[in-house]
Amino acid sequence: MATTQITTDLPYREVTDANGRTYRIGETDTDIMGRGRKWMVILPWVGMMGISSAEYAFASAEDTLHTAHSWSSLHIFWMLGVWVFFQAAVAFPAGKLRESGKLPARWAMMLGAVGTLLGYVSLAYAPHVVVAYLGFGMFSGMGAGMVYATCVNMVGKWYPERKGGKTGFVNGGFAYGSVPFVFIFTGYMDLTNFRWVLVSAGVFLASVVAAAGYFFQDPPKNWWPPNVDPLRPPDDPRARRALEKNPPAIKQYTPREAWQTGRVSLMWFCLLCTSGVNIFGIAFQVDYGDEAGFAGGIVATAMSLKAIVNGTGRGVIGWLSDRYGRKQCLIFVCIVLGLSQYGIIWAGEMGSLPLFLLFSSISGFGGGAIFPMFAAMTADYFGENNNASNYGMVYSSKLVSGLLGSGMGAVVVGAWGHVGAFVLAGSISLFAGCVAVFLSPPGRDRKGRRLVEPNPRPISREAD
Template structure:
């Protein structure tokens, strides 16, 4: 390994590990931006809260939009699918623009805030459903994609040594922010007040996103926190556990290099399947509950619990992926690891679909609420896991672009989970649709077994040094 020291006027140095990866060390977060990096976790969390209602709470307004605009239910579900399509489509180009310096973080957030406002205005005043597709589906989707990609990349670059929990925390905001709107759209929205409610919500959320994004600041390329030595493994217990099972990428992969590895496309397909299941649940849990005879308040509660637990799943799973299997062996136990955590999450997500179906058909309200929460937990866990795994496998420098490629699978999963999901429900009823979703979740767990970091040798292939350094060689 090599250490490069700069002149005394430069308060940092670059170190290179045995794999050739460069770390910029010596600068603290205070040195760079004048405040602690905790701000770069809290502000992205707030920004994510500002865009979440468009995905999680939108279908709760289905009845009102249908009655006020005379749009068919099919249009409402396809509107959500188009929104998800554009939200995912912008991830990769936004990442490339961000990493090239042509799209500063603040600009991306302000554009996202404008898209959020435009989406709500189009839902309130669209003279034709085509305008809603353009304003809400495309413009709001693109704005949300800019915010989502910017917020996740921001926290990942500021916390390269323990990104799992922090990424999960920020991603959880994408669910928490929609909770009040689920109740608002389910209980209070009607054809007499929908325009005032939607415009007020749009203006408020626009201000939230813009205010949070105004203070965003990126760290330098290859930055590593000054208190953590990237070449040593004798850190404190938290960092040691996080890096033991989830070590940093062997080098910084460019998007072209990452695209040549099979594991990136396996991650792409696995995220497609799991995200489609999550979006299917978001889109159809409310109408399914109503069709099964549950009261509107129960359905709204179930959806809200799903969203709350969804947001909790983001943070808890990120934290859990770095924990040892046994807390009693925290000094020597092997952490669960993100891949193993993903396998567990896929099994839970698939099994929850069968539970939602059975509880609804049996008319068991407590079991329906429980399965809704379990489904939300599984759906909320997948995105931060894939975001952190992408940085673990391919490095932080190009993570916005690399995760953008993985996240682009949501282009398909949004249309499959919402739009095509409506077709499947019409053809096979809810029974066939939920059974299919559950089977896909279990199959995703099998696929996750084969996810491995590129370029890292397997432990069993590492030959120990037959002549270790010792006192006799001193």
């Protein structure tokens, strides 16, 4: 039976459900940080926009960087792969530091801002490609990883009762912010101004990240909004439907416990496949558009549409997953991403610009929507307290997918051509959808019903 304890000298109370999971209720978002929790959606969204152009607009700068520095195209594509590698590599250790209290959210964002600036400066002034690998690939990638992990996990902590839509919205900033830079790098930047353009972009984007991160604040451990009773179905129909379709974790899993459930490895593999396909499209769609005979400005438009739909798709699929379930939406996204790769081939072979733009946009939707699904699903399966570390384990698949999607993608394109590479990418995404069928929350059956026997734990009192 659920138990409750009211503490008279603290502004909150703790309740424990039948599984022994503790919820801290009574404190409002305004009590904790002096402002509404909506700001912990808006500010992370802004912070995510500040790091997005490094991944989503980088391919648009390839021609200028190739000519200006005499870097080979293969070097440039591997550089993006290295960036993605370090962006993913920092997620788990940063999560551990964040949850231990050694790295406050504000300082994680400041470090991310420094990395962002170093990345653009190195692209502008690197005397050798190795310096660019270090400055952009490593330091900018690590900075972006700090920002990404902090922003995505922040919103899940503040909206534990309906995290899908909010997580998707914040995740969308990782694509939206790149849109103007796709056009700047493609249509404005040239050999006469590339250093000025890159440094200016770095200063501006680093300032955006730092300004947003200055106001970041985590809620207390186990915090739950006081207007939603964690022991009974909520009155708010949106929250009630979201909790019915995506029931909260039966307990707060540590990273070791989460790994032992077997779900992390399945999620890791699914994200490896789908994020690799997404990165491959980002890296090679411009090249394929050029090969198909489309004008450079049109290809830039296609990439911008891809980025816009990518960002919009993250918010839309997050909202849909609150209504229809994370797993169902994840399978749908894998199918859409896979089929869109075949559509891009079809459009390119036909030389049809409208179809190229259409399937590019659909690919952007699928490629973006996978990330909020895994971010929200990780919190649903394993709880919010250790979500930064747990999602860091899942997100670490990008350590491999970035190198496969960009670097190995260049090898496959060289061996099989763009058509063969896009066919392979589509098939990989469809296979990931098949693997996702086997995902289910630990301790629950496929319909969300609890499998374990109730095991109430004594309530521990937390200091304010």
